[in-house]
Amino acid sequence: xxxxxxxxxxxxxxxIDEQLQKLYQQANAKVLFLVDKNGQLVASAGDTHNIDxxxxxxxTAGNIAATGGIARLLGEREFTILFHEGExxxxxxxxxxxRIILVVIFDQRxxxxxxxxxxxxxSESLTRIFDEIAAKAEKERVEGRLDESPFAEISDEDIDNxxx
Amino acid sequence: MSFINYSSRxxxxxxxxxxxxxxxxxxxxxxxxxxxxxxxxxKLISLATExxxxxxxxxxxxxxxxxxxxxxxxxxxxxxxxxxxxxxRKLILKGVDGVVFVADSQIExxxxxxxxxxxxxxxxxxxxxxxxxxxxxxxxxxRDLPNIAPVDQMNTILNPNGIQYYEAVAMMGQGxxxxxxxxxKQVLFELKKHY
Numbered sequence: 001x002x003x004x005x006x007x008x009x010x011x012x013x014x015x016i017d018e019q020l021q022k023l024y025q026q027a028n029a030k031v032l033f034l035v036d037k038n039g040q041l042v043a044s045a046g047d048t049h050n051i052d053x054x055x056x057x058x059x060t061a062g063n064i065a066a067t068g069g070i071a072r073l074l075g076e077r078e079f080t081i082l083f084h085e086g087e088x089x090x091x092x093x094x095x096x097x098x099r100i101i102l103v104v105i106f107d108q109r110x111x112x113x114x115x116x117x118x119x120x121x122x123s124e125s126l127t128r129i130f131d132e133i134a135a136k137a138e139k140e141r142v143e144g145r146l147d148e149s150p151f152a153e154i155s156d157e158d159i160d161n162x163x164x
Numbered sequence: 165m166s167f168i169n170y171s172s173r174x175x176x177x178x179x180x181x182x183x184x185x186x187x188x189x190x191x192x193x194x195x196x197x198x199x200x201x202x203x204x205x206x207k208l209i210s211l212a213t214e215x216x217x218x219x220x221x222x223x224x225x226x227x228x229x230x231x232x233x234x235x236x237x238x239x240x241x242x243x244x245x246x247x248x249x250x251x252x253r254k255l256i257l258k259g260v261d262g263v264v265f266v267a268d269s270q271i272e273x274x275x276x277x278x279x280x281x282x283x284x285x286x287x288x289x290x291x292x293x294x295x296x297x298x299x300x301x302x303x304x305x306x307r308d309l310p311n312i313a314p315v316d317q318m319n320t321i322l323n324p325n326g327i328q329y330y331e332a333v334a335m336m337g338q339g340x341x342x343x344x345x346x347x348x349k350q351v352l353f354e355l356k357k358h359y
Contacts, residue, residue: 005358006167013171038259039223039239040167040176054206054225058239062211062220065255141358151356154231159352162228162236163345 006036007137012129013043019125020045027118028110030089033103034096034126035060042100056103060093064101083112094119097127099134165259166355174235177351178259179344182284183266184276185217185245188305188334192266193224193240195337196344204228218244221256231352238348245280254287262299262351263288264343266334267322269304269312277322299350302329303343308336 020032024045031046033053039061041053063082071079082093092104092115102123104115167176181189190210197208206225213219222242227235243253265284267277285295302323304315315331323329328346332339 005165005355007170007359008168009170013169036167036259038165038167038178040178042167042169052207055209055223058223058225059209062255065258066220066252069251069255151232151352151359154352154356156349158231159345159349162231162348163341 005137006040006042006133007140008042008133012133012136015129016043016126017045019122019129023104023118023122026121027104027106027115029104029106029115031103031105033057033060033101033105035101035103037061037064037099037101046105060101060103064093064095081116092116092119094123096123097130100126100130102126166261166351168234168355168359172235173233174237175231175355176237176239177261177348177355178239178241179262179264179347179351180257180260181240181242181264181266182253182257182280183245183305184268184273184280185247187245187266187268187273187277187280188332189242189245189266190218190222191334192264192303192305192332192340192343193222193242195334195340196226196240197224199337199341200226217246218242219249220244220252236352238344238351240344247279250283250287253283254290257284257287257291257293260288260293260298261354262301262347263295264301264303264347265322266303266305266332267318269306269318270309271311271313274313274318274321277318281322296325299347299354300327301343301347301350302327303332303334303339304329305332305334305339307331307338308333 020043024032031048033044034042035057036042039058041057067079067082080095084091089105089107094102096102106115181192183189204227209223211220224240226238241256243256288295304318330339330343334340
């Protein structure tokens with residue numbers, strides 16, 4: 001396969017969650033999301049109750065992909081920040097380590113300047129964590145198997161059951 | 165490229181429906197959406213033009229159940245089929261785990277099918293994928309129309325390697341779930357090989 005699968009364990013998830021909670025406080029944000037570039041939601045912070053997070057993740061990734069396409073047409077490698085301003089809420093989207101998308105939704109209690117500043121700081125820590133995840137996945141791929149693979153004994157029947 | 169989350173015990177896989185314009189990719193998703201329990205599906209998102217042609221993609225998240233304590237989620241995408249949306253199609257293939265090629269069975273669309281399949285091959289290759297190594301299912305759609313090519317002829321042209329194929333009438337739902345189930349199975353077995 002062209003890229004390797006993203007595998008995340010409890011330990012890394014906790015560290016990511018910690019960073020998100022910190023950013024959530026410091027940036028005075030309403031909601032934060034981390035989305036994989038392929039459109040899968042990785043983590044979130046804040047009040048996600050009224051938001052369709054799955055759809056938001058997929059559309060954000062589509063947005064980043066389209067913007068990346070425009071960038072390459074113009075000879076840029078990537079546009080790393082997108083910002084959409086609304087009447088009440090604003091959305092700040094940034095790329096972290098080429099692989100993960102950080103989405104910050106904020107209102108008038110915060111400001112674009114503050115969000116940019118805090119996102120920049122948080123990006124560095126998050127990049128490190130995701131680098132470690134990638135390294136760990138690569139190591140496991142080379143050395144062979146994870147301990148508790150959910151796929152080890154998957155059968156035709158298991159899959160049939162999904163479609164009953 | 166799937167996402168396996170041990171923390172939330174979830175497996176996420178991406179399946180893309182590919183094919184020429186008006187072959188029925190969106191119709192496949194609409195039927196799946198219509199026939200799935202509300203607690204197993206998210207919203208069907210369609211980024212379409214005013215005339216209901218797909219502009220960027222359709223997206224349907226499905227969460228069908230658990231395997232070995234892991235929630236299995238499939239994210240279904242369609243690409244815009246019209247030729248001039250080539251750049252968008254490429255983007256949607258990013259990180260794909262399995263592909264369904266929806267072929268239009270009408271005789272006059274044979275060439276469009278061939279072009280689209282070649283387009284798929286090229287776009288995948290650009291991202292380092294090889295069609296032959298990816299979970300891949302062929303759906304021969306619109307079998308209820310009068311002016312269709314025989315299955316044998318379509319297989320000779322589109323399916324020289326003899327991959328799994330299904331005859332379908334997506335509007336009526338015929339063959340839709342068979343196709344989905346088959347590609348899902350291949351995707352999960354592919355994951356089994358790696359983990």
